[in-house]
Amino acid sequence: MFDAVARNLPFLIGGFGVTLQLTFCALGGGIALGMLVGLGRISRKAWVYQPVTVYVNLIRNVPLILVIFWFYFVMPIIAGRPLNPFLSAVISFIIFEATYFGEIFRAGYQSISKDLVNAAYSTGLTYSQTARYILIPIAFRRLLPSLITQSIVTFQDTSLAFVIGLQEFVRRTSIVDNLEVRSIQLFSFVAIVFFIFCFIGSKISRHFEEKGRKTGVL
Amino acid sequence: MIEINNISKWFGDFRVLTDINEVIDRGKTVVICGPSGSGKSTLLRCVNGLEPYQEGEIIVDGISLSDPQTNLYKLRQKIGMVFQRFELYPHMPVLRNITLAPMKVLKKSRQEAEKKAMALLERVGIPEKAGEYPANLSGGQQQRVAIARSLAMEPDYMMFDEPTSALDPEMINEVLEVMIDLSKEGMTMIVVTHEMGFAREVADEIIFMDEGRIIERGTDEEFFKNPKSKRTKAFLSQILV
Numbered sequence: 001m002f003d004a005v006a007r008n009l010p011f012l013i014g015g016f017g018v019t020l021q022l023t024f025c026a027l028g029g030g031i032a033l034g035m036l037v038g039l040g041r042i043s044r045k046a047w048v049y050q051p052v053t054v055y056v057n058l059i060r061n062v063p064l065i066l067v068i069f070w071f072y073f074v075m076p077i078i079a080g081r082p083l084n085p086f087l088s089a090v091i092s093f094i095i096f097e098a099t100y101f102g103e104i105f106r107a108g109y110q111s112i113s114k115d116l117v118n119a120a121y122s123t124g125l126t127y128s129q130t131a132r133y134i135l136i137p138i139a140f141r142r143l144l145p146s147l148i149t150q151s152i153v154t155f156q157d158t159s160l161a162f163v164i165g166l167q168e169f170v171r172r173t174s175i176v177d178n179l180e181v182r183s184i185q186l187f188s189f190v191a192i193v194f195f196i197f198c199f200i201g202s203k204i205s206r207h208f209e210e211k212g213r214k215t216g217v218l
Numbered sequence: 219m220i221e222i223n224n225i226s227k228w229f230g231d232f233r234v235l236t237d238i239n240e241v242i243d244r245g246k247t248v249v250i251c252g253p254s255g256s257g258k259s260t261l262l263r264c265v266n267g268l269e270p271y272q273e274g275e276i277i278v279d280g281i282s283l284s285d286p287q288t289n290l291y292k293l294r295q296k297i298g299m300v301f302q303r304f305e306l307y308p309h310m311p312v313l314r315n316i317t318l319a320p321m322k323v324l325k326k327s328r329q330e331a332e333k334k335a336m337a338l339l340e341r342v343g344i345p346e347k348a349g350e351y352p353a354n355l356s357g358g359q360q361q362r363v364a365i366a367r368s369l370a371m372e373p374d375y376m377m378f379d380e381p382t383s384a385l386d387p388e389m390i391n392e393v394l395e396v397m398i399d400l401s402k403e404g405m406t407m408i409v410v411t412h413e414m415g416f417a418r419e420v421a422d423e424i425i426f427m428d429e430g431r432i433i434e435r436g437t438d439e440e441f442f443k444n445p446k447s448k449r450t451k452a453f454l455s456q457i458l459v
Contacts, residue, residue, distance in 0.1 A: 118268050119305035119364070123319035123371050124295035133318060137309050 004182035005189045015172030016193065022086070022158045022168060026093035027151055033094060034101025035136050041106040052102075059099040065160050068092045072164040089161040097154050104146045108139025144212070148205035152198045159194075169193070219243055220375065220408075224274035225264060227257075227430075234260050235271065236430045244374075247407040249417040252427035253453060258410040259302075261427075262377045265408070266290075266297040279374070295323060298368030302380040304360040306352035306367070312339070313348040316367045323371070331370070338366035342396050358389030365396055376400065378409040412457050418442065426450045 005012065040052030059067065071092040076082045083091075112135060120130040140147070162171035169190060177186050220242040227235040234257045242248050250258045263269040265276055267283050267290040276283045278293060307315050316335035320326045326334075339345040342362035344355075352360055361381055368376060378397065382390045394416050401407055401420040411417070417424055417438055424441040426434040426449075434441070434450045442458075445451045 113303070113305065115301050115303065116305045116307070118263070119299065119301055119367075120307075120319075121268060121291075122266055122294055122297065122299035123367065124291055124323040125319055126291045126323075129322050133322065134307055138307075141309055 002185055002189060004176065004180040004185055008176045008180070012169070012172055012176065012189075015167055015169040018086070018167060019155075019158050019169040022089055022093065022161060022166070023151075023155045025090045026097055026154050026158065029090070029094035030097030030154065031101050031147070033098035035105050035139075037098050037102025038105025038109055038139070039131055039135070041102060042109050056099045056102055059096055060103075064092075064096050064157055065163060067096045068160055068164060071095070085161070085164045085166040088164060089158075089166050093154065093158065093161075097150070097157075100150055100153075101147070104143050104150060105136075105139050107146075108143040109135050111142055112138055142212070145205045145209040148201060148208065152201040152205075155201070156194060156198065219279060220265060220406075221277040222261075222265070222274070223277070225261070225271050225276060226273035227260060227264065227269070227271040234430050235264070238274070238430075238432060240425065240432070240435075242375075242406060242408060244406050245404045246422040247401040247405075247409065247420045248423045248425065249421040250408065250410045250425045250427060251412055251414075251417070251453070251457075252425075252433075255429075256427040257430040258427050259379050262299070262379050262408060262410060265377065266294050266299060295371055296374045298371060298373035298376045300361070300364050300368055300376070300378045300381050302384050304352070304357070304364045304384075306360055306363055308352055311349050311351055312355070312363050315352065315363060316370045319367070320370050335366070335370055338369055339363070341369075342366050343392070356389060357385045358392045361385065361389075361393045362396055365393075365400075369400075375406045375408070378407065378411065380410050380412075382411065382413055414442070414454075414458055426453065428453075 037052055037056060040048050041056065043049045043052070068089065072083070072085070072088045075088060075091075117130060117134065120134050125133070158168060159170040161168055162174070165171070167175075173186050173190050177183050180186070220240075222238055222240040225235055225238040226233065238257075238261060240248070250261070252258055260269060264271045264283075265278070271284075278296065281288055281293060283290070283293070306312075307318070310318065313332060313335050316338060317326075317328065317331035320331040320334065321328060336345060336348065339348055342365060344359050344362055347355055347359060347363070352363070355363065365381075381397070382393050385393065390413070394413060397407070397409070398416065398420055409416070409421075421438050423435060424438055425432055426441075426445075426447075428449050434445060434447050441450075442454070445454055
């Protein structure tokens with residue numbers, strides 16, 4: 001039943017490996033940048049708040065596939081040489097996902113009382129120390145379920161990188177399909193793999209949600 | 219010494235503080251009381267630079283807060299602050315709540331900071347809670363940890379913003395006792411509170427504020443026996459049942 005899959009398994013798994021690599025890079029960069037974007041969005045300094053807000057609104061109102069295309073075609077003009085598709089995809093994803101993670105972190109920061117921050121300041125902690133030891137860890141814990149959900153979305157989104165020729169999971173499946181002409185079984189296989197990973201992810205998210213409700217520590 | 223010279227502050231069009239003047243000498247305890255919304259908490263926040271003010275000047279040990287050269291982070295190390303709702307860091311155990319600032323700001327070693335933190339927990343009477351998270355402590359215990367957290371920075375001044383008003387009645391005394399000890403040991407304190415028993419025992423001066431102004435001030439004897447203004451009388455008659 002999955003004969004075409006079986007014949008090309010190493011090639012397909014290699015593609016899935018690229019998908020995973022892309023996901024981890026996008027998440028690492030996107031979450032790290034998102035923490036800062038969230039801080040920018042609650043900043044009282046106009047020169048921080050305004051540009052960050054423009055960036056977030058701009059990117060969130062454009063389809064991801066356009067960001068990927070745009071970056072892939074524009075970067076060579078700026079950089080003077082073509083970027084490899086993987087690097088180009090990673091950067092596009094970080095820029096895109098950071099706006100979504102940024103809004104999650106913003107909600108997390110805003111859930112923290114002003115006096116908790118004042119308490120940190122009153123012990124002499126600086127802004128960056130307060131962000132690092134108080135704001136970010138609390139926001140991270142409070143919104144862990146949302147962060148995991150957005151991570152699952154990012155994982156699914158990475159398949160869009162096939163439009164710039166990156167040989168990730170979907171692209172490689174489509175290459176195999178061109179040779180084998182077994183579209184249904186091949187793409188069913190891809191769907192099943194994605195489903196299993198995302199389903200596990202959503203269960204983990206659910207677990208943290210329950211745990212957070214029960215302990216109520218934060 | 220903290221000098222507050224003619225401070226005025228607005229939130230938008232609303233004037234929250236009007237021409238506040240006060241001098242707090244080293245070793246003194248000043249109690250501020252007054253109805254809610256009278257600007258007491260805002261005044262405290264102005265003194266350690268958590269809130270800006272638009273007119274006047276606050277000078278702490280000769281350093282002006284309005285001077286753009288002043289490093290507010292550095293200045294705040296000298297002024298501890300305790301909040302109505304405790305404001306412990308919920309994601310850290312009690313010990314870590316206390317050691318964070320000494321380790322990150324004063325660059326103390328973990329060992330040194332923890333030793334000091336344990337001594338402070340001993341002093342506020344709950345060393346056994348060092349490993350607990352704040353959510354597992356009663357309100358009174360949380361507030362005592364908050365006091366220990368401030369003291370860990372070895373401040374020259376301590377400010378308390380209604381430290382007992384979020385507590386159940388049976389927990390108020392355990393917090394007040396710690397504060398009374400501190401005052402008697404010579405800590406300079408500004409305390410916003412309606413605990414008039416505390417004021418009688420340790421206050422060197424009592425200030426009554428209403429609508430952003432200082433209406434009356436005096437030592438505890440004259441303040442309680444002969445309040446001059448009608449508003450002070452009305453206020454005292456309500457809280458001294």
